[in-house]
Amino acid sequence: MNKVRVGIAGLGRLGKLHAENIAFKIPNAELTAACSIAPEELEYATEHFGVTDVYTDFYEMLDKADIDVVAVVTTSGEHCWQIKAALDAGKHVFCDKPLGVTVNECKTAEAAVERHPELTFFLGFMRRYDPSYAYAKKKIQEGAIGKPYMVKAAGIDPEALVEGAVKFAATSGGIFIDMAIHDIDLMRWLLESDPVEVYAAGATFKHPEFREAGDDETGAAMYKCENGALGFVHVGRTAAHGYHVETEIIGTEGSLRISPVPEKNLCMIYDENGAVTECVSGFAERFAEAYLLEMKEFINCVQSGTKPDVTVYDGTKSTQIGFATTEAWKKGCTAKIQY
Numbered sequence: 001m002n003k004v005r006v007g008i009a010g011l012g013r014l015g016k017l018h019a020e021n022i023a024f025k026i027p028n029a030e031l032t033a034a035c036s037i038a039p040e041e042l043e044y045a046t047e048h049f050g051v052t053d054v055y056t057d058f059y060e061m062l063d064k065a066d067i068d069v070v071a072v073v074t075t076s077g078e079h080c081w082q083i084k085a086a087l088d089a090g091k092h093v094f095c096d097k098p099l100g101v102t103v104n105e106c107k108t109a110e111a112a113v114e115r116h117p118e119l120t121f122f123l124g125f126m127r128r129y130d131p132s133y134a135y136a137k138k139k140i141q142e143g144a145i146g147k148p149y150m151v152k153a154a155g156i157d158p159e160a161l162v163e164g165a166v167k168f169a170a171t172s173g174g175i176f177i178d179m180a181i182h183d184i185d186l187m188r189w190l191l192e193s194d195p196v197e198v199y200a201a202g203a204t205f206k207h208p209e210f211r212e213a214g215d216d217e218t219g220a221a222m223y224k225c226e227n228g229a230l231g232f233v234h235v236g237r238t239a240a241h242g243y244h245v246e247t248e249i250i251g252t253e254g255s256l257r258i259s260p261v262p263e264k265n266l267c268m269i270y271d272e273n274g275a276v277t278e279c280v281s282g283f284a285e286r287f288a289e290a291y292l293l294e295m296k297e298f299i300n301c302v303q304s305g306t307k308p309d310v311t312v313y314d315g316t317k318s319t320q321i322g323f324a325t326t327e328a329w330k331k332g333c334t335a336k337i338q339y
């Protein structure tokens with residue numbers, strides 16, 4: 001196979017970013033088709049990436065486009081049927097997280113992946129490809145902190161974006177489904193054990209609109225894993241300083257912290273405010289390199305026939321854990337996590 005020919009579905013916030021990477025930054029891939037229900041996104045694909053093979057219907061793209069793979073970056077509720085349809089049409093699939101919005105949907109995606117062992121399926125848990133997280137994983141595997149027994153993860157969106165979060169609060173599935181999935185995946189990946197029990201609670205102090213919509217502005221969840229390790233996940237929407245994603249892994253012989261200060265870069269500004277480090281503004285900036293590296297890895301897997309480390313089962317499990325966390329938060333109780 002020469003260049004891997006990619007058809008992308010969904011050119012919203014994240015789809016545009018993936019499309020840019022595929023079109024301009026991955027030498028062994030080319031963006032040859034695009035599909036969106038929004039005509040302006042197809043115009044964008046033509047204008048910015050020169051893609052003229054465009055579709056408003058996903059099945060039509062599968063049927064007519066000359067593509068090897070499909071990148072699914074549509075609204076989360078569309079992922080699982082598109083994964084199934086694309087694999088059944090003989091296409092390799094990259095799908096952004098979450099795998100699906102219900103566990104049943106995730107199971108249909110699992111079945112499709114199992115039906116097609118000859119095809120590559122890649123789930124976009126891009127934090128695993130971020131150089132700092134990948135380095136932390138390597139240090140843990142080398143024994144640098146002994147046996148890891150606790151992960152403390154924080155994922156807090158900037159206050160600057162809170163208006164959008166308020167708007168979608170009523171339909172987001174709640175703060176844990178909406179926000180915690182990456183932290184849940186990291187916890188499982190770094191501790192190498194699945195949580196079996198969770199307690200969760202929420203709080204709202206600044207924007208009562210979240211409560212009115214049945215959601216919370218901040219969520220905290222504590223997990224007990226099968227091997228006895230602990231996880232603590234803090235999600236929120238009101239970081240004053242920017243986009244705060246921080247993870248601490250504590251082991252018997254030491255600990256690791258990834259971005260305790262979510263620095264924009266290494267430039268320190270000395271002025272009347274003191275010595276100031278600016279912070280990243282959102283996921284696209286913080287994880288720009290991770291989005292590129294995960295897509296490169298997917299394309300390489302397609303060409304070499306190797307299986308990615310992240311699997312469809314990681315997608316189902318994170319969704320199951322997200323729902324159990326939501327149940328614990330809503331009922332104010334401890335919930336068992338069933339797989």
Ligand SMILES: NC(=O)c1ccc[n+]([C@@H]2O[C@H](COP(=O)([O-])OP(=O)(O)OC[C@H]3O[C@@H](n4cnc5c(N)ncnc54)[C@H](O)[C@@H]3O)[C@@H](O)[C@H]2O)c1
Pocket residue numbers: 009010011012013014015035036037038041056058073074075076078096097098124126283
């Ligand atoms: N990995 C991450 O950090 C990360 C960050 C943001 C978003 N996401 C995920 O990426 C996905 C897209 O998020 P977004 O923020 O770009 O959303 P978005 O709403 O900006 O874009 C999604 C686009 O999908 C298109 N679409 C919807 N249904 C379709 C269909 N049936 N066929 C073709 N196109 C369709 C819509 O036109 C829409 O513009 C979501 O699942 C989201 O959870 C992941």
